[in-house]
Amino acid sequence: MATELERIIKLTRGVPPDEALPCELVGECCAQALADHGEVLLQYNPATGFAPLRELLAEQAGAPSDALLLGNGSIQLLFFLARVALSEGETVVTERPTYDRALTAFRTLRLNVVGVPMEDDGLNVDALEEAINRHRPRLLYTVPDFQNPTGITASTAKREAVVELAQRHDVLIVEDIPYRLLRYKGTDVPSYRELTPRHTMQLSSFSKLLAPGLRVGWALGDPALVARMAKVAEDAYITPGLLGQGVVYEFLRRGHLEPNLRTLKALYTPRLEALLRGLERELPEGTWAHPQGGFFVGLSLPPGADVRDVARVARESYGLVVSDSGGFFPDGDPSRFVRLPFCALDENEIGQAVARLAWAVDDSRKGGR
Amino acid sequence: MATELERIIKLTRGVPPDEALPCELVGECCAQALADHGEVLLQYNPATGFAPLRELLAEQAGAPSDALLLGNGSIQLLFFLARVALSEGETVVTERPTYDRALTAFRTLRLNVVGVPMEDDGLNVDALEEAINRHRPRLLYTVPDFQNPTGITASTAKREAVVELAQRHDVLIVEDIPYRLLRYKGTDVPSYRELTPRHTMQLSSFSKLLAPGLRVGWALGDPALVARMAKVAEDAYITPGLLGQGVVYEFLRRGHLEPNLRTLKALYTPRLEALLRGLERELPEGTWAHPQGGFFVGLSLPPGADVRDVARVARESYGLVVSDSGGFFPDGDPSRFVRLPFCALDENEIGQAVARLAWAVDDSRKGGR
Numbered sequence: 001m002a003t004e005l006e007r008i009i010k011l012t013r014g015v016p017p018d019e020a021l022p023c024e025l026v027g028e029c030c031a032q033a034l035a036d037h038g039e040v041l042l043q044y045n046p047a048t049g050f051a052p053l054r055e056l057l058a059e060q061a062g063a064p065s066d067a068l069l070l071g072n073g074s075i076q077l078l079f080f081l082a083r084v085a086l087s088e089g090e091t092v093v094t095e096r097p098t099y100d101r102a103l104t105a106f107r108t109l110r111l112n113v114v115g116v117p118m119e120d121d122g123l124n125v126d127a128l129e130e131a132i133n134r135h136r137p138r139l140l141y142t143v144p145d146f147q148n149p150t151g152i153t154a155s156t157a158k159r160e161a162v163v164e165l166a167q168r169h170d171v172l173i174v175e176d177i178p179y180r181l182l183r184y185k186g187t188d189v190p191s192y193r194e195l196t197p198r199h200t201m202q203l204s205s206f207s208k209l210l211a212p213g214l215r216v217g218w219a220l221g222d223p224a225l226v227a228r229m230a231k232v233a234e235d236a237y238i239t240p241g242l243l244g245q246g247v248v249y250e251f252l253r254r255g256h257l258e259p260n261l262r263t264l265k266a267l268y269t270p271r272l273e274a275l276l277r278g279l280e281r282e283l284p285e286g287t288w289a290h291p292q293g294g295f296f297v298g299l300s301l302p303p304g305a306d307v308r309d310v311a312r313v314a315r316e317s318y319g320l321v322v323s324d325s326g327g328f329f330p331d332g333d334p335s336r337f338v339r340l341p342f343c344a345l346d347e348n349e350i351g352q353a354v355a356r357l358a359w360a361v362d363d364s365r366k367g368g369r
Numbered sequence: 370m371a372t373e374l375e376r377i378i379k380l381t382r383g384v385p386p387d388e389a390l391p392c393e394l395v396g397e398c399c400a401q402a403l404a405d406h407g408e409v410l411l412q413y414n415p416a417t418g419f420a421p422l423r424e425l426l427a428e429q430a431g432a433p434s435d436a437l438l439l440g441n442g443s444i445q446l447l448f449f450l451a452r453v454a455l456s457e458g459e460t461v462v463t464e465r466p467t468y469d470r471a472l473t474a475f476r477t478l479r480l481n482v483v484g485v486p487m488e489d490d491g492l493n494v495d496a497l498e499e500a501i502n503r504h505r506p507r508l509l510y511t512v513p514d515f516q517n518p519t520g521i522t523a524s525t526a527k528r529e530a531v532v533e534l535a536q537r538h539d540v541l542i543v544e545d546i547p548y549r550l551l552r553y554k555g556t557d558v559p560s561y562r563e564l565t566p567r568h569t570m571q572l573s574s575f576s577k578l579l580a581p582g583l584r585v586g587w588a589l590g591d592p593a594l595v596a597r598m599a600k601v602a603e604d605a606y607i608t609p610g611l612l613g614q615g616v617v618y619e620f621l622r623r624g625h626l627e628p629n630l631r632t633l634k635a636l637y638t639p640r641l642e643a644l645l646r647g648l649e650r651e652l653p654e655g656t657w658a659h660p661q662g663g664f665f666v667g668l669s670l671p672p673g674a675d676v677r678d679v680a681r682v683a684r685e686s687y688g689l690v691v692s693d694s695g696g697f698f699p700d701g702d703p704s705r706f707v708r709l710p711f712c713a714l715d716e717n718e719i720g721q722a723v724a725r726l727a728w729a730v731d732d733s734r735k736g737g738r
Contacts, residue, residue: 015413023407030399030612038392042580044384072441076606104604211411213611235473237445241610242582243399 008319009353014148014208014295014341020264021211025256026247033246041242047234048226050245056252057218061193061202066223069230072240074176074205074217077229079105080236081201081219082139084228085172086111091137095123097298097328097337099148099176102141115330118147120289122154125161132169139172144192146179146294149328149339153292156189163196176203179294181261184269186292193220201225206248208295210260214244267343272297274347275340278354283361288340295343301336305361310338314360320353377688378714378722383517383577383664386713389633390580394625395616402615410611416603417595419614425621426587430562430571435592438599441609443545443574443586446598448474449605450570450588451508453597454541455480460506464492466667466697466706468517468545471510484699487516489658491523494530501538508541513561514549515663518697518708522661525558532565545572548663550630553638555661562589570594575617577664579629583613636712641666643716644709647723652730657709664712670705674730679707683729689722 034041041050048054049070058065071077082092088110094102096115106113114131117124122144131137140162144154154162166173175192192200201221206214219229233240251257275297279288285302301307307325314320325334338357342350403410410419417423418439427434440446451461457479463471465484475482483500486493491513500506509531513523523531535542544561561569574586588598602609620626644666648657654671670676676694683689694703707726711719 013413018408018412021408021411023403023411026411027400027403027407030403031396034392034396034399038396039387039390040582042390042392042395042582043387044382044576044581072606072610073608079605101604101607108604207413212413213409213411213608215606215608215610235470235477236448237441237584238470239442239582239584241441241584241613243612243616244610247612 006319008321009345009349009356010321011340011345011353011357012321012323013344015212015344016208017267017344020267020343022256022260025251026211026214029247029250029254029256030243033243033250037246041246045239045242047230047237047239049240050242050249053245053249053252056249058220061220063220064223067220067226069219069226069233070240070245071217071219071233072215072237073207074178074203074219075101075105077203077217077219078102078141078174078176079108080229080232081174081225082106082109082111083232085225086138091135092139092141093128093131093135093137093171094141094330095143095147096330096332097149097325097334098141098330099143100327102176103327103330106141113330115332118150118152120152122152122158123162125158125165128162129165132165132171136169137171139174140166141174141176142192143176145177145189146182146291146296148179148294149296149323150298151289151291151294151296152298153189159190159192159195163192163199166199167196171199173200174203175200178205178208180204181209182264182268182295183293184265184272198222209257209264210248210251214247215241216244216248270347271342271345271350274350275342275354278351282354282358295341297340297342299338299340301338301361302365303336304365305336306364307334307336307338309364310357310360313363314357317363318356318359320356320360322357375688377690378718378725379690380709380714380722380726381690381692382713383710384581384713385577385633386636389636389712391625391629394620395580395583398616398619398623398625399612402612402619406615410615414608414611416599416606416608418609419611419618422614422618422621425618427589430589432589433592436589436595438588438595438602439609439614440586440588440602441584441606442576443547443572443588444470444474446572446586446588447471447510447543447545448477449598449601450543450594451475451478451480452601454594455507460504461508461510462497462500462504462506462540463510463699464512464516465699465701466518466694466703467510467699468512469696471545472696472699475510482699484701487519487521489521491521491527492531494527494534497531498534501534501540505538506540508543509535510543510545511561512545514546514558515551515660515665517548517663518665518692519667520658520660520663520665521667522558528559528561528564532561532568535568536565540568542569543572544569547574547577549573550578551633551637551664552662553634553641567591578626578633579617579620583616584610585613585617639716640711640714640719643719644711644723647720651723651727664710666709666711668707668709670707670730671734672705673734674705675733676703676705676707678733679726679729682732683726686732687725687728689725689729691726
């Protein structure tokens with residue numbers, strides 16, 4: 001046991017495991033992209049990015065290419081969007097809990113962030129309506145598919161209710177969908193863009209579908225808004241990183257994405273199952289989401305456990321590092337919430353991690369140590 | 370003549386010509402970097418960038434690696450620096466004229482920008498001292514080698530005087546040196562970092578030395594300040610674009626930079642000479658810098674010419690597009706200033722461009738058309 005515990009397990013960031021990175025294919029695609037488009041990829045380009053990729057992604061989405069902006073990952077595009085769409089002090093509504101880096105972006109812009117509680121099937125719609133009436137937000141930020149950090153997917157009924165509110169109160173829905181294509185079972189729910197394209201800006205990236213280091217994200221929405229975001233992007237970095245965009249273009253053009261998604265699903269599905277089994281076994285008094293895809297399971301610790309104390313005991317006594325849950329909460333207390341990312345650990349490590357977490361919960365409920 | 374004029378000549382942006390981009394070598398370096406470091410380059414990394422490149426550049430500069438921050442081009446690093454080092458309303462001193470995108474970065478942060486006039490050998494030191502006494506700036510932004518937009522290099526005597534003022538008044542000198550290694554004749558002047566490392570943050574990039582599309586820039590200075598910049602960078606984009614950094618690392622490791630610089634100098638030297646000859650021939654009443662390197666010659670039009678009128682006539686009557694000179698001026702009027710970038714045009718086009726500019730000047734002085 002002592003020996004096992006000497007190996008620290010990090011249950012923190014939502015990153016793909018190294019073995020999920022298709023290094024060889026990326027090398028081939030990069031060589032091809034440079035051979036075909038070297039003088040474009042190595043030169044300054046418009047801030048909208050590598051035109052062939054922009055056109056391909058827009059076409060796949062059934063949109064004109066000027067509705068799409070490429071950037072260095074989606075979080076910076078969210079920042080650009082919030083910068084052009086809102087002024088200091090205006091209100092953004094987010095899920096509670098939500099993606100911590102989105103909160104950082106909003107806070108950097110000194111926006112007022114109001115959290116609306118998550119339920120098993122998405123946002124609490126009554127609370128959303130109340131928040132809208134009270135704060136008159138301009139923008140709703142949501143991760144509707146396999147949410148970071150809870151793993152929850154919003155139901156169709158919930159989405160329709162949200163759409164109705166957004167249309168009635170003229171709120172822009174920003175749907176961030178980096179995990180949408182990583183569904184391990186079940187069937188897709190309509191995206192906000194499908195339900196209400198005029199009230200939606202869609203964000204995503206290839207960080208979870210191909211490789212984070214490429215830094216390729218995109219935003220898709222109203223061309224006028226996209227043009228304003230592109231101007232801010234140009235002021236920020238002139239041209240986004242182009243080699244990664246060339247790689248993604250060639251990867252898609254060659255049809256590598258679908259097989260890569262199949263490989264990822266085959267790798268991640270047993271990890272999710274191992275985590276859910278571990279929770280059943282080790283923490284039967286807790287409650288948790290049952291995601292059908294993505295990177296995370298959101299856990300609510302058993303009553304009486306304090307998340308900060310559990311995190312401290314887990315780290316100090318059992319070599320298990322979990323995220324600072326407070327980071328995911330726009331307001332209020334993390335209470336008993338813990339985010340469990342499952343993709344970067346193998347089944348054995350996941351079982352170990354849940355066991356350690358359960359020991360820390362036990363210790364904490366007994367009064368800590 | 371009409372036929373010749375049908376071809377529009379753009380004398381606007383300081384970009385390398387496509388033929389200066391070493392596509393094949395970049396392809397080889399990228400393949401090697403992915404083969405050697407694929408799992409690192411495709412994964413999330415610290416916001417400080419690809420560690421081997423960080424270490425190599427720091428070592429070349431005789432600095433510890435934590436003094437160096439890699440980023441997606443240098444303009445964004447300037448923005449991060451200004452964001453952590455200054456608060457809204459504080460003052461930055463720049464050269465007048467200066468790099469337009471630097472002004473945009475400072476204005477985005479709502480800083481107070483004060484311009485100090487350029488002379489043939491660098492900043493007017495008396496005006497700088499007056500500006501320091503009056504505005505108590507925290508930061509001086511300077512492009513001391515082959516300045517954008519004038520082409521002027523600050524003399525050693527001027528640099529020493531600036532250093533003395535910076536030390537006395539505790540002003541951080543930000544020296545932006547993207548053109549420093551592109552010297553076509555003469556000998557190097559000591560950098561500000563060499564003269565006063567503790568009061569200097571050095572910025573540069575590989576956009577002019579290798580390829581802009583790679584988006585690899587760096588900042589070198591006080592490790593504590595660099596750490597704060599890296600935190601802001603992480604909030605902005607998590608990880609910078611890594612493929613470009615892998616390419617630059619391999620390009621340097623293989624010793625390609627020196628031969629590439631020789632190739633670039635051989636390409637650009639006759640272009641600079643053609644521009645200076647053209648000015649002698651076509652605009653003898655103007656005055657201009659005589660740069661020994663870089664991308665630009667700053668021209669002061671003959672007395673009586675109005676730069677905005679000349680730009681309009683050049684564009685409308687002669688198919689010559691020049692930059693908006695106003696963009697380079699933090700305050701005051703562009704007066705008769707025109708920036709002439711010479712690297713992206715061949716000698717014949719440069720001769721044509723200067724001739725067209727001279728016609729526009731003639732027309733403008735005769736009262737326009």
